Amino acid sequence: xxxxxxxxxxxxxxxxxxxxxxxxxxxxxxxxxxxxxxxxxxxxxxxxxxxxxxxxxxxxxxxxxxxxxxxxxxxxxxxxxxxxxxx
Numbered sequence: 001x002x003x004x005x006x007x008x009x010x011x012x013x014x015x016x017x018x019x020x021x022x023x024x025x026x027x028x029x030x031x032x033x034x035x036x037x038x039x040x041x042x043x044x045x046x047x048x049x050x051x052x053x054x055x056x057x058x059x060x061x062x063x064x065x066x067x068x069x070x071x072x073x074x075x076x077x078x079x080x081x082x083x084x085x086x087x
Contacts, residue, residue, distance in 0.1 A: 009079040029065035044070070 005011045032044035036059075047053075050072050055064040058076035068074040 007079070024060070027060040027062040027065055029062045029069065032063055032066050 005014045031038075032047075033039075034041035044066065050067075053064070053067050053072050053074045055061070055067075055074060055076040058064050058078055061076050064074045064076040
């Protein structure tokens with residue numbers, strides 16, 4: 001039996017949403033979500049028109065991708081021990 005994850009990075013690597021082989025597909029980013037619960041909270045209109053955004057703990061990066069597609073210079077920072085990727 002594998003050891004129980006003890007750090008945030010280990011939890012993400014153990015319970016990440018995508019578990020297929022190969023590179024993880026780009027996330028569906030058709031709406032800005034404030035939490036992990038779809039439809040919880042306001043939409044991105046609350047942000048106004050930012051030029052830059054920092055997404056802390058983006059997991060799959062849905063919100064960072066959504067903002068980048070709107071022309072916002074977006075940086076996402078997560079704790080995962082896996083190799084970093086930019087999309």
